[in-house]
Amino acid sequence: MRRPLARAHLVVAPLVARGLALTLGVPAGLAGLVGLTGCHLSGSPAAPRTAEAVVPASRPADASRNGAAEEAAGEARAAGEERAGAPRPRGTPRTRGRGGDEPSCADGLACATLGRAYETGINGQAPDPARALDYYLKACDLEESTGCNNYGYMVLSGVGTDADARRGLAYLEKGCDLGSGAACHNIGFAYENAQGVARDVGVAATMFRRACELRQASGCRALGLCYHYGLGVTLDRVQARVFLRKGCEGGDSVACEKLEEIGPLPSP
Template sequence: MRVARLTVAVLLAASLEQVQALPPPRNPALEAQALEAQAAVLRAAAQAGDAAVQWQLGRLLRWGQPKEALAWLRKAAAQGHEEALLYLCDLLLSGSAGEKDPQEALGWLRQAAQRGSANAQVALGDALSQGAPGDGSEREGAAWYRRAAEQGNAFAQQKWGLALRLGTGVGKDEPQAFEWLLKSAEAGDVLAQLEVADMLQKGEGTAMDEVVAVRWLQRAADNSVGPELAAYPLGRCFELGLGVNRDVNQAAQHYRRGARAGDGRSQRQLARLLLAGQPTSLDRMQAYAWLSLAMQSVWAFGFDKDELVELAVRLTPAEKAQAESLASQWRLGAAIGVPPGEQAVRR
């Protein structure tokens, strides 16, 4: 079975949101001395068997002395320290501490999952769900999602609900899927909020209700991690009048938020709005910039590549060069949230 690398975000889940690996030292020679001094203070308690200190020591030594770091993390994990175990598994799966052993990581996750750790159950479900199709891994992964979901873990409820919606490792059951996704959405999981909105719009597993769907999309947009994710579906609602009064300017605002974050769908729709009506030269240049970025995005599969070619014909060589310059600037601007030279869609 292929075990894909789990990210720290997945492994540590909700209970570990504030726990992050120490950054790589910027001045190794000087910071190595400080690192050793701090480690010396912790080693006595760690050697006496304090799992919490072993965990902290493992994190502290991660960048400077990874072999010793793994040793302390294993000791803490063996005592059932959940954060140490999950962090250890991420290091073993990624090989970023010099050792890569997916099977050892899977073994640690199984131990913690069987002891009832919801976070480990979710992480184990992720690892198993990424196994080779048809080897039974998806079914076992879904079972672990369910066990964690039944403990009230919102992230697991989202995973289990999605498995039920898609029929991944379990029989497809849209009404049950909606119930679990709704639990997760109410607990604040932004991906579940988006799924609930989508099911309400389509009438899958529940009665169709476009108005309530927009409310869930707005909640996702108000979520600290959700504005960019909700931008495109909210934009579509305002552009098409789904559950709200049609408002192209509102649609453009949502698309622009998604476009700045690098969402290819939003970039493409924003370009189309810029080209609607009687576009100016600047409209066409901005549309070309956004559309060229969209064609380079992960969403580009299925996009009509001729759109960009047809638009290029409408630009002079100077305008095309300027549009390409804008796209280059906006590629950086998407990372900082302030694309320069942008104007609003005029209506």
């Protein structure tokens, strides 16, 4: 990581509450936006957040990884069907977990896919965040960036476990280093909103830039807004439009809306 997290600034703190925009010195134009501060806009996807288990854009997909993910998804479906009373397909591998028989995985992407299945629920079954954490951690141990991001987010936010800011941020940092734009974005969000660390919009902007470089559209949008309001970077409306456009072209609808809202630069 080009700029390591300031470990000395890590503090034990509860998750930042909504509505801190005014107390954190956000420009008056953002004072009415509730829930997200600084470089974010109300209505954008909540961040930090987990990401779909996909092969990062920086690492080309190959048949073996895709095949492992498909096998893992099938394993998750089989586990859900068995819990619902359906017979398990003959020959399906299983591994003993704390709740009984569990689908197995040996590939990082496959483990992350299983984690996502348990996080969101399998075949109508209730989500199981504790099992999701197990699979995300295994995925991260196998150097799968999505697993690191999702595990770090859940630990930071106290989903399926007690909140632990230091541990959560450490796993987000590992995910960012492994190429997860979502993890870089989530670190930026934590610094912007004092979520387990001292607020530092300069570090936040740096992490949003890294996320954008990794083709995370929400990171481009957040960096564009930092430039638009001069948060953590020198105010630059030209650069704001450059990064908002990158976010929009990457599929971030909030970036598109903001571009339309601010319109073109005034004529000199």
